[in-house]
Amino acid sequence: MSQGTLYIQPTGRGLFAKCVAKFLELDVDIVDVTNDLETYKKEFPLGLVPGFKGPEGFQLTEVIAIVYYFIELKGDEKIAATLLGSNLEEKAQILRTMSSVNSDLIGAFSPYLKMLLGRGLPYNKKSVDDHKHTMEKIFGLLNKRLEEYTYLATEEVSVADLYFNNFYAFTATVVFGEDFRSQYPAIARWYKTVSNHPVLKGVNDSSKFLKQSVVYQAPKKESKKADKPKAAEKPKAAEKPKVEEQPAEPKKPKHPLELLGKSTFSLDDWKRKYSNEDTRPVALPWFWENYNSEEYSLWKVDFKYNDELTLTFMSNNLVGGFFNRLSGSVKYMFGCLVVYGENNNNGITGAVLVRGQDFAPAFDVAPDWESYSYTKLDASNEESKEFINNMWAWDKPVVVDGQEREIVDGKVLK
Numbered sequence: 133m134s135q136g137t138l139y140i141q142p143t144g145r146g147l148f149a150k151c152v153a154k155f156l157e158l159d160v161d162i163v164d165v166t167n168d169l170e171t172y173k174k175e176f177p178l179g180l181v182p183g184f185k186g187p188e189g190f191q192l193t194e195v196i197a198i199v200y201y202f203i204e205l206k207g208d209e210k211i212a213a214t215l216l217g218s219n220l221e222e223k224a225q226i227l228r229t230m231s232s233v234n235s236d237l238i239g240a241f242s243p244y245l246k247m248l249l250g251r252g253l254p255y256n257k258k259s260v261d262d263h264k265h266t267m268e269k270i271f272g273l274l275n276k277r278l279e280e281y282t283y284l285a286t287e288e289v290s291v292a293d294l295y296f297n298n299f300y301a302f303t304a305t306v307v308f309g310e311d312f313r314s315q316y317p318a319i320a321r322w323y324k325t326v327s328n329h330p331v332l333k334g335v336n337d338s339s340k341f342l343k344q345s346v347v348y349q350a351p352k353k354e355s356k357k358a359d360k361p362k363a364a365e366k367p368k369a370a371e372k373p374k375v376e377e378q379p380a381e382p383k384k385p386k387h388p389l390e391l392l393g394k395s396t397f398s399l400d401d402w403k404r405k406y407s408n409e410d411t412r413p414v415a416l417p418w419f420w421e422n423y424n425s426e427e428y429s430l431w432k433v434d435f436k437y438n439d440e441l442t443l444t445f446m447s448n449n450l451v452g453g454f455f456n457r458l459s460g461s462v463k464y465m466f467g468c469l470v471v472y473g474e475n476n477n478n479g480i481t482g483a484v485l486v487r488g489q490d491f492a493p494a495f496d497v498a499p500d501w502e503s504y505s506y507t508k509l510d511a512s513n514e515e516s517k518e519f520i521n522n523m524w525a526w527d528k529p530v531v532v533d534g535q536e537r538e539i540v541d542g543k544v545l546k
């Protein structure tokens with residue numbers, strides 16, 4: 133019988149809990165909740181991952197509790213003594229290091245990352261500097277420990293080494309470049325040794341570590357004379373963190389597209405078809421039979437700054453945020469944006485149906501709408517039609533710059 137279900141996102145803490153479960157060869161089912169946090173929250177109201185559900189209603193959150201539980205659950209005294217400590221003092225030192233990394237260090241890193249990348253928290257220089265300072269202090273202490281000892285808490289690789297090792301790789305992949313890491317040479321040395329431990333072997337790829345640390349780029353000043361400067365003058369998505377997580381609100385009481393009146397093509401019927409019927413065999417043929425190109429236009433939508441994207445789940449979250457901010461216009465729109473590629477080499481593209489012949493009145497309710505480019509698609513052109521079908525069915529690789537790229541994720545705007 134399965135020993136339970138571990139709910140994760142495929143990076144950071146979730147990834148770590150999964151690696152421990154695998155190493156211990158536990159019979160635990162792994163569920164990635166990235167795309168369905170709402171269902172996850174029904175059972176884990178804080179919505180924080182990882183979470184664990186064991187037999188008979190036993191439930192855990194908190195990564196430390198989960199990995200400790202897994203290690204004890206294995207029932208192998210030798211493994212438990214090595215990973216969790218073999219006497220009172222060792223046990224306490226390991227727990228202390230785990231706790232400090234998880235709360236002090238990651239507690240500073242998490243808002244730092246969000247502010248720096250403009251993903252979810254407004255940029256605040258003082259706060260970013262404070263968080264960086266906290267992290268430098270902790271990195272400094274850990275580095276000092278590793279100048280004198282081989283491992284962080286005991287004389288062997290403990291769970292604290294493994295946990296910090298995995299976190300270190302994450303920071304090195306998303307923000308901290310060689311310039312930051314080289315300040316802590318003992319940690320860099322230790323990283324190489326510990327990343328070969330069976331729990332982590334092959335999990336993180338140091339060839340993906342950044343050379344240069346990511347720095348925040350202040351938004352460019354907007355042109356004074358126009359309320360809506362041209363796309364080229366607009367700041368990039370990552371430079372507009374202040375508006376990143378604000379919900380979209382229609383600026384005027386009436387949406388401008390309301391003026392176009394009621395259409396003969398029923399967008400609601402289409403959304404129902406799309407949601408309830410098989411996409412290729414039923415929904416798409418219905419769409420092309422009923423679509424009215426005078427009432428609605430079709431757009432290829434591309435994120436302009438694909439080279440700034442890092443982890444695919446973060447790209448997908450970016451799309452989710454964009455769609456949330458489009459909520460003021462969603463009754464005039466339908467579409468899908470997909471994420472193609474892999475971590476540190478991915479992009480966002482898609483196809484969107486919009487009431488009227490212009491994309492702007494629908495999209496401009498989202499403060500970050502100019503981070504995307506919009507190309508009108510001609511529904512009488514077979515190639516365009518094929519692109520739209522592929523984006524909405526999202527079951528085949530997408531061709532980008534002549535290359536086939538796998539679609540890894542996506543979101544529906546409806």
Ligand SMILES: N[C@@H](CCC(=O)N[C@@H](CS)C(=O)NCC(=O)O)C(=O)O
Nearest residue numbers: 144145179180181182194195196234
């Ligand atoms: N204290 C919790 C924190 C878990 C946590 O913050 N997880 C992140 C992912 S690593 C998360 O779920 N973030 C989503 C959110 O903050 O809503 C633990 O250590 O397990």
